[in-house]
Amino acid sequence: MxxxxxxxxxxxxxxxxxxxxxxxxxxxxxxxxxxxxxxxxxxxxxxxxxxxxxxxxxxxxxxxxxxxxxxxxxxxxxxxxxxxxxxxxxxxxxxxxxxxxxxxxxxxxxxxxxxxxxxxxxxxxxxxxxxxxxxxxxxxxxxxxxxxxxxxxxxxxxxxxxxxxxxxxxxxxxxxxxxxxxxxxxxxxxxxxxxxLATSGSGDLLDAIGAVFGAAVAREMVPVRFEERGLGVSGYVGRPGVSRSSRRHQVFFVNGRYIRSAYLGAAAEESLHGAMPAGRHAVLVLHLSVEPGMVDVNVHPAKHEVRFSQPRDVYVVVHRAVREALHREIQIPVEECGHLESACFPGAGTGFRIPVQVTFQGGEPELREESTGYQGFPQLQPLGFLPPAYILAGGADGLYILDQHAAHERVLFEQYLRTLEQSAGKQLLVPVMVEIRGREAQTLEDYGPFLRQAGFEVDPFGEGAYLIRTVPSFLRPGAEAVLLTDVLDRLAGERPVDADAFRRVVAAVLACHRAVRGGDKPAGPEAAALLTDLGRCAEPYLCPHGRPTLIRIGFPELARRFQRE
Ligand SMILES: Nc1ncnc2c1ncn2[C@@H]1O[C@H](COP(=O)(O)OP(=O)(O)OP(=O)(O)O)[C@@H](O)[C@H]1O
Ligand SMILES: [Mg+2]
Structure with a gap:
């Protein structure tokens, strides 16, 4: 120096x-x-x-x-x-x-x-x-x-x-x-x-993300690498399934300097519009490289903020970088996307709830909230099953292909989420013994109150052993120990900070276990039921891990392929 x-x-x-x-x-x-x-x-x-x-x-x-x-x-x-x-x-x-x-x-x-x-x-x-x-x-x-x-x-x-x-x-x-x-x-x-905290210094950003945000988050990250208008964007964006309730997991670096920027967060999140549940935020680690002359670092005494000479360019490039990464990775159906800034799901982001009147026999009418799911979720007619795992369906605007496993996982996830909010737990006739040590034991202790609220009662039973006494009512008998350890593993990786985030983690793990594995079941009446259930979901287009549940090949695309234009 x-x-x-x-x-x-x-x-x-x-x-x-x-x-x-x-x-x-x-x-x-x-x-x-x-x-x-x-x-x-x-x-x-x-x-x-x-x-x-x-x-x-x-x-x-x-x-x-x-x-x-x-x-x-x-x-x-x-x-x-x-x-x-x-x-x-x-x-x-x-x-x-x-x-x-x-x-x-x-x-x-x-x-x-x-x-x-x-x-x-x-x-x-x-x-x-x-x-x-x-x-x-x-x-x-x-x-x-x-x-x-x-x-x-x-x-x-x-x-x-x-x-x-x-x-x-x-x-x-x-x-x-x-x-x-x-x-x-x-x-x-x-x-x-x-x-x-310890990072390896390997030079691999994903390694560092694993060390800082946990391995479970790192597994769900999609690489971003993009360059335009003299601006380079690289790093990772989390699949929508690993959303967070705050923007604390969104970090931006400009030429290696950490900066706070709601502006860049908004640019990135616009790419996820419709895929992200309301009030949830994506996990992002993005490095921007800019010519030093295009950015002023001398605007804040603590150097937290920078000023770009072309802020609009930065916004557009960050937005495109994230969008490009997600589309490459999860293939959100894009062919009918009219213009850059629009969301790519039919009716995306317009899911809403309306009060529905329900009459109970002999009682007063009671107002109940029923989710209508996404407004505009297409009316789908099952056409058949394509092994190993796909349901084909016809819609007014083209052919839809559902990933049976992902769709079922979404449906179960939302069901479980609702149940976990109220669950008192089901008492096991014979408590199940399970061995839990190290990091998982610590997690069990940290999340004990949340787990109890969700219906899991687990008591220590000597050296590394625990007794599971109650579990959420919808758990399959025999799977209690495996599920609990999986839940603890995921909690340890994701460290949810509030009850809502906690339930999402638990529901995602449970949904993943219960969902039909691809090809297990033929389509038929079940496929029709699955389509209806999916249409009722609040977020029907992605599974809890952020993978798509269905893709669409629109009629314009079919006409083009058959050269009918
Ligand atoms: N860990 C270090 N190793 C080597 N040199 C150092 C180290 N820390 C500080 N210095 C030297 O001391 C100088 C003063 O450090 P100081 O942090 O006060 O100011 P700065 O880094 O130059 O500017 P700023 O106030 O913006 O941080 C640095 O310019 C650098 O030459
Ligand atoms: Mg210094």
């Missing part, structure tokens, strides 16, 4: 100024970004008490010479830019020369650093920004920054900090994003001595 220099007053005045460290997670972000700018391949973050007691970030990057180490703690001292013009094409994460002095000012900070070429390193101890001691230190090449007693001298700021658990969770989320920004770097986060 270049030598550190103090920026001139003119350059300093052009840098978006403001609070750099308002909470422990911001300290972690700044220290890790410094490590990444220093070319680190391995970064270890270790925190105690939500980062308030101690944050240590260790890297194997280029380290600093003794003179640079002292300069690094001065305001506006940076090795990353030298003049105001450089602000227009910043390629590093840092550029203000503010992070280390701002952190040092509100903590007791120790900087230990050694360039690989030097045999000895430097150690500096500071308190409230004042250097207490400077000396020579040993240790491996790279840099270790330890921040103790954050905000010890600024009680006002400390008031805004939440509990250690909350701050720790924010740090985990921050480290997760940083890890997703650089799959080629091995990250490790330990909290109070316990490892909570």
């Amino acid at each position: 270049a030598r550190i220099r103090v920026l001139d007053a003119d350059t300093v005045s052009r840098i978006a100024a403001g609070e750099v460290v308002e909470r422990p997670a911001a300290v972690v972000k700044e220290l890790v970004e410094n490590a990444l700018d220093a070319g680190a391949r391995v970064v270890h973050i270790d925190i105690a008490a939500g980062g308030l007691e101690r944050i240590t970030v260790t890297d194997d990057g280029c380290g600093m010479e003794p003179g640079d180490a002292e300069l690094a703690l001065q305001r506006h001292a940076t090795s990353k830019i030298t003049a105001a013009e450089d602000l227009e094409a910043v390629r590093t994460l840092g550029f203000r020369g503010e992070a280390l002095p701002s952190i040092a000012a509100v903590s007791r900070l120790t900087l230990r650093t050694r360039p690989a070429a030097s045999s000895a390193g430097t150690v500096l101890e500071t308190e409230g920004g004042l250097v207490l001691s400077a000396g020579v230190s040993g240790g491996p090449p790279g840099t270790v920054v330890t921040v103790r007693d954050l905000f010890f001298n600024t009680p006002a700021r400390k008031k805004f900090v939440r509990s250690a658990a909350h701050e720790g969770a924010m740090i985990s989320e921050m480290v997760g994003r940083l890890a997703l920004s650089r799959p080629e770097v091995a990250f490790r986060l330990t909290v109070n001595g316990r490892q909570v």
Whole structure:
């Protein structure tokens, strides 16, 4: 890295100024970004008490010479830019020369650093920004920054900090994003001595997604690779079946920098319009590469936001990138799609509920809500069964092909979802013994209350053994143990955060077990029933895992194929 220099007053005045460290997670972000700018391949973050007691970030990057180490703690001292013009094409994460002095000012900070070429390193101890001691230190090449007693001298700021658990969770989320920004770097986060996150540094983004969001999410990701208008988009989008109730699982990086952007989220989600249940959000990890001149990173003091010179282009390209990926992967029927921005399902997104009057014998009429499913779900006439797994059906606008298994899974999923909302569970005559250990045992404990609400009562029965006492009423006898372990496995991977997301995970696992496997059953009266049931679903076009349940070959397409035009 270049030598550190103090920026001139003119350059300093052009840098978006403001609070750099308002909470422990911001300290972690700044220290890790410094490590990444220093070319680190391995970064270890270790925190105690939500980062308030101690944050240590260790890297194997280029380290600093003794003179640079002292300069690094001065305001506006940076090795990353030298003049105001450089602000227009910043390629590093840092550029203000503010992070280390701002952190040092509100903590007791120790900087230990050694360039690989030097045999000895430097150690500096500071308190409230004042250097207490400077000396020579040993240790491996790279840099270790330890921040103790954050905000010890600024009680006002400390008031805004939440509990250690909350701050720790924010740090985990921050480290997760940083890890997703650089799959080629091995990250490790330990909290109070316990490892909570580790990425391999293999360079494969999907590996990093698995480590951060869980293997179950990683399995459902579709690759995105797209380039247009000088803009590259790469990364992954989750199949609609792995939707989330918030946008926390949508992360965007612009030239390797994490940014917050509802705008990009909207661009990506427009591609999924109609495939995503209302109020649910896709999982997304997208890297945008843009010419540094086309993006201004100097708009927010914490560098969370960027400004694009051509925002509309960025919107369109992100939208197309996601759409192209999903269509390639799940082949949503597209041939009758009139124009780019429209949804591709007939009547997509218009599912609605109307109150239906039902009269009970001898009683007062009662209002009940009945889902009408998607308005415009086609009237379908079963035509036959095509082995191994397809039902052919005729509609007013062409031929429909149903994947029997996927369609049945959707129907069961919605049934189970409704039942799980009310389930009291069915008592087993003889409790079933099941062995649950390690991660699954932890999951059982974490989700115990949710599981009980859904009808699963499971009690510990000594060393790794549990007794299943009740299960949801619709479970097949004999399958209780297998289903419970599958449910725990999926919960451990997906970590749903609310009761609604929890039920969706459980219903998807159960639906998958019960659904007819392709080819098990011939079409006939059953096919007609399945078509009707599917038409009543709230989201009939995708199975719970996001694969299509039916595809359509429209009459225009048939006419074209038979050259009747
Ligand atoms: N882990 C590290 N390894 C090597 N050099 C580092 C490390 N951390 C900081 N430095 C050096 O110290 C300088 C000051 O760091 P600091 O984070 O304060 O500012 P910056 O990264 O240049 O800009 P910003 O304030 O935007 O982060 C950096 O420019 C870099 O040269
Ligand atoms: Mg920095």
